[in-house]
Amino acid sequence: MILILFSTILLLPVLSGLGKMMEKYCGILFHGISGKMLLGIMGASLIWTAVSFFTPLNIYVEIPTVLLGLLYFFKERLYQEFYRLLKKDFFLIALISCVISFTGAYYPYILDHFGYYVPSIKWLTEYGLVKGISNLDLTLGQMSVWHIFQAGFSNFSDPFLRINSILLIIYTIYIMEKKSWIHLCFFPILLLFSQSPSPDLPVIIFSLIILNEVITQNKNISLLFAFSTFVFAIKPTMIWLPILIFLCSIFIFKSNLKNLLFGLGILLLFFTKNIWTFGYPVFPVSFGDFGFTWKPNPAILKASSQYAVMKTYDMQYSYEEIQKFSPWDHIKNWFLLKGIKSKINILFILSLFIFSVFALVKKNKLIILICISLLIKSIFVLTFSAQYRFFIDVFFVIAFILFHEYWNKRKSVVVFSILCLFFISLLSFPGLIQQYIPSFQLGNFMSGFKKEQLYQPSVYEYHQYNKFKIGDLKFNVSKNYPYNFETPLPAISESFIFDDIKAGIFPQPVDKNNISKGFIWKTMTSEEKKEAATAINTIENIYK
Numbered sequence: 372m373i374l375i376l377f378s379t380i381l382l383l384p385v386l387s388g389l390g391k392m393m394e395k396y397c398g399i400l401f402h403g404i405s406g407k408m409l410l411g412i413m414g415a416s417l418i419w420t421a422v423s424f425f426t427p428l429n430i431y432v433e434i435p436t437v438l439l440g441l442l443y444f445f446k447e448r449l450y451q452e453f454y455r456l457l458k459k460d461f462f463l464i465a466l467i468s469c470v471i472s473f474t475g476a477y478y479p480y481i482l483d484h485f486g487y488y489v490p491s492i493k494w495l496t497e498y499g500l501v502k503g504i505s506n507l508d509l510t511l512g513q514m515s516v517w518h519i520f521q522a523g524f525s526n527f528s529d530p531f532l533r534i535n536s537i538l539l540i541i542y543t544i545y546i547m548e549k550k551s552w553i554h555l556c557f558f559p560i561l562l563l564f565s566q567s568p569s570p571d572l573p574v575i576i577f578s579l580i581i582l583n584e585v586i587t588q589n590k591n592i593s594l595l596f597a598f599s600t601f602v603f604a605i606k607p608t609m610i611w612l613p614i615l616i617f618l619c620s621i622f623i624f625k626s627n628l629k630n631l632l633f634g635l636g637i638l639l640l641f642f643t644k645n646i647w648t649f650g651y652p653v654f655p656v657s658f659g660d661f662g663f664t665w666k667p668n669p670a671i672l673k674a675s676s677q678y679a680v681m682k683t684y685d686m687q688y689s690y691e692e693i694q695k696f697s698p699w700d701h702i703k704n705w706f707l708l709k710g711i712k713s714k715i716n717i718l719f720i721l722s723l724f725i726f727s728v729f730a731l732v733k734k735n736k737l738i739i740l741i742c743i744s745l746l747i748k749s750i751f752v753l754t755f756s757a758q759y760r761f762f763i764d765v766f767f768v769i770a771f772i773l774f775h776e777y778w779n780k781r782k783s784v785v786v787f788s789i790l791c792l793f794f795i796s797l798l799s800f801p802g803l804i805q806q807y808i809p810s811f812q813l814g815n816f817m818s819g820f821k822k823e824q825l826y827q828p829s830v831y832e833y834h835q836y837n838k839f840k841i842g843d844l845k846f847n848v849s850k851n852y853p854y855n856f857e858t859p860l861p862a863i864s865e866s867f868i869f870d871d872i873k874a875g876i877f878p879q880p881v882d883k884n885n886i887s888k889g890f891i892w893k894t895m896t897s898e899e900k901k902e903a904a905t906a907i908n909t910i911e912n913i914y915k
Contacts, residue, residue, distance in 0.1 A: 374827045375472040378529045379537050384449070385440030385528070386411035386541070391447045392439070397633070400594045401584055404452045405545035409580070410594075411440065412538075413601045416520040417637065420644055423499040423519060430526040437528060460547045463784070467543045467558070470791055475536030475565035476824035477798050478831065484567040485831075485854035486510060486864060488518060492532065492568070495522035497860055502889030503665030505649045506878040507846075508855075508867050509675055512649035512667070516604045516641070521568040531828040535572045536565045542576050551583050552783035553775045557767055559790035563798075566828075570606045575764050577602045578612050579771055585619060585737065586775070592616065592626040596634040604641040607653055608761045611748035618740045655679075656755070665881075668892045670874035671867075679756040685712045705757060715759045719766070723749060726769045741772060833857045837913075839906045842899045843883035844890075848906075851913050861886055865910055872903045 390407030393414040400406045415436060419428055426432065444450065457464065479485075487510050494501060494511060495518065505512025521534045529537065539561060546554045557579070564572035581599055589595060599612040613634065620626035642652040650666025652659040657672050677690045684693060685708050696704065705716055723745065730742035745765055752761045799820040821829055835850040836858045847862045849855045855862035863878075871877050877895050882888040895903060 372469075372472045372476040372825050372828075374531065375475050375533050375536050376468070378531075378533065379468070379472070379540055381437070382524065382528055382537055383408065383453075383541070384444040385437050386415070387449050387452075388440035388443035388445075388447070389414055389436070391443050391449060397597075398591060398594055400591065400598060401589055403545070403548040404449065404456060405541055405548055407449070408541050408544070409577075409598070412520065412541075413598060415523060416516050416601070417640065419523045420500075420516055420519050420640060423495055423522075424644075424647065425499065427497055427499040428495050428519065428522045428525075429497075433523055433526045433528060436523065456544065456547060464543055464547060467787075468540050470795075471536050471539045471543070471562065471565060473824075474562040474795060474798060475533045475539075476828040477566050477820070478818040478829040479567045480818070481564075481567045481569055482854075483569070485856040487513070488521075488568050489532070489856035490854075490862065491515070491518040492522045492525055493856075493860060495519060496525060498887045500644065500647055501887060502647050502881070503650065503891055504889070505654075505667050506665065506890040506892045507861060508863055509655070509667060509671060510864070510867075512645075513654045514644065514648045515570045515606065516601070516644075517570040517573055517606075518568060531830060532568050533565070533828055534568050538573055538576060539565055542580075545580060549583065549587075550780070551775070552780045553771060553778040554579060554583075555783040555787040556778065556790070557770075558787055559794045562791070562794055571760065571763065574602050574606045574609045575767050577605075578609060578764055579767060581612060581616070582741070582768065582771060583775075585616070590624055592620045592624055593630040593633055596620065596631050597637055600634040600637040600641070604637060608748065608752060609764065610751060611744040614747055615741060615744040618744065619737070622740065623736060665889055665891050668871075668874055668876050670876070671870055671892075674870050674874075679758075683757045684708060685710070712759060716757070719749075719759070719762055722766060722769050726772070729773065738772060741768070745769075831856075836862070837909060839902075839909070841877050841902045841906065842879050842893070842895070844877070844879050848910065868906065868910070872907060877903060 386408040387404055388411070390409065390411030393410040394400075394407065397410070400410050419432070422428070422432060481488075490508070491511055491514055494504065495514070500514060504514070521529070521532060524534060525532060539558070542554070542558075542561075546552065557575075561572060561575065577598065581595060581602070584595065596613060596616045599616045602609050603613050616634075617631070620628075620630065645652050645654055646661070646663065649655075650663045651657050655672070655675055657666075657669075660666070680693055681688065681690055684704060687708055688704070693701075705713075707713055708716065726745070727742055730738045733739075745768065749762060749765065752758075801818070818829070823829065833849065833852060834857055835852070836847045836855075837850050838845065838847055840846075844861070847855070847858045847860075848865060848868065849858045849862070853865055855864060871892070872895075875895055876892045877899060878890045879893045880886045880888070880890055
């Protein structure tokens with residue numbers, strides 16, 4: 372907890388300084404210290420994305436960035452803005468910051484933290500963006516811009532990977548500056564994302580901030596569209612946000628299309644990054660085939676697509692069973708899943724219906740455009756993989772639009788306090804979730820409160836692994852554990868090893884003496900099949 376506060380004290384001035392520098396070249400996103408910090412986040416993320424094509428995001432990248440941010444912080448006297456803000460709302464900001472730091476210090480429990488977030492950050496800090504990394508482990512082909520941002524500050528500024536906790540404190544500052552109190556009601560739920568660098572948290576926060584800015588007549592379309600495409604680059608399921616700003620620029624602000632150029636540049640960088648790591652413009656869709664030699668094997672993509680279909684139904688049906696569903700069965704079985712997922716799915720459709728009716732009754736152009744954008748996003752999600760984690764942001768957006776006019780400071784602080792006690796209790800005593808909501812699987816991975824977290828964030832360590840060699844590739848596999856968050860690079864998850872071998876292929880380095888040059892897949896030779904069989908037997912025997 373204390374170390375998270377120390378990281379915050381360092382990074383808030385750095386980000387505000389970087390944001391002030393961005394304002395000189397790009398304009399003002401919105402007035403206030405929080406606007407500078409958000410621009411700083413976007414600027415650092417985009418610059419580091421470009422830099423990571425050529426060099427790892429190690430301490431030699433982090434130190435100049437931190438020094439540059441601090442230089443502008445003191446040069447532009449931004450500490451005066453912090454002082455004015457704290458003078459007005461010191462007690463509330465300090466209280467909320469302590470709550471955030473406390474909850475952020477719990478053990479990570481989101482499974483993607485171990486299988487995707489940490490491995491991505493390790494690759495970025497040790498090698499940068501690696502061409503065809505998806506051939507080694509398909510999940511790594513995502514390389515979210517948020518993990519690029521986290522990687523850049525993970526060497527000494529935030530070594531415990533709690534950038535989401537720091538973002539929540541920035542969100543607190545935004546709420547205090549804008550006096551938009553309904554945001555406090557969302558805070559307790561968002562605390563559940565503070566232990567990991569989950570991209571879900573920033574996209575929810577950024578979408579709510581952009582919505583608030585649009586509603587309050589922020590007409591800086593160039594930066595609003597750029598920031599919305601930045602959010603899309605963090606998580607492509609947020610496609611509704613750039614669509615919304617684009618529609619607003621046409622039908623409300625009558626903006627010149629040249630104001631969209633900055634955002635289109637960000638999209639180009641996003642597509643380039645994906646092509647470099649995955650071989651296609653948007654992960655995990657094999658759309659836009661330019662014939663790059665490092666794209667994944669079609670059999671692996673097919674297996675991934677089938678897995679996504681099964682995840683739509685919470686793995687309660689096999690792929691073969693789902694293929695036999697009639698159109699009515701697809702709908703009915705999605706609504707009637709066992710456990711909490713069915714309730715979330717029903718609430719999602721019900722929320723969309725209520726919001727659509729609300730938009731028609733209100734006849735407000737902005738609300739109608741928001742509704743259209745959300746419906747477009749929902750159609751995409753329902754078509755490709757209707758998992759609740761892909762549409763969770765919709766609940767926040769709809770709640771914000773429906774109720775933002777009716778919440779004052781007093782009501783919001785009361786709700787915030789009550790819900791914080793509730794969610795902190797769940798984090799501290801996860802047995803409550805396991806007992807009363809057994810279908811909420813993440814509850815099984817919560818570890819409860821440890822007194823050590825009052826000083827430093829709780830982290831897991833697992834250094835057991837096996838070494839293997841297939842062809843020219845020497846790689847490591849976590850021992851008796853499915854993920855490789857602590858395994859030395861290059862590391863491959865067990866599931867992808869089985870998928871590769873089943874397809875008769877295996878990843879190979881472009882240069883066996885330098886894995887930073889990338890990976891391709893190759894059909895295995897008879898000798899490599901023997902090496903693969905040895906690896907499979909070793910992995911399987913560990914579990915016996």
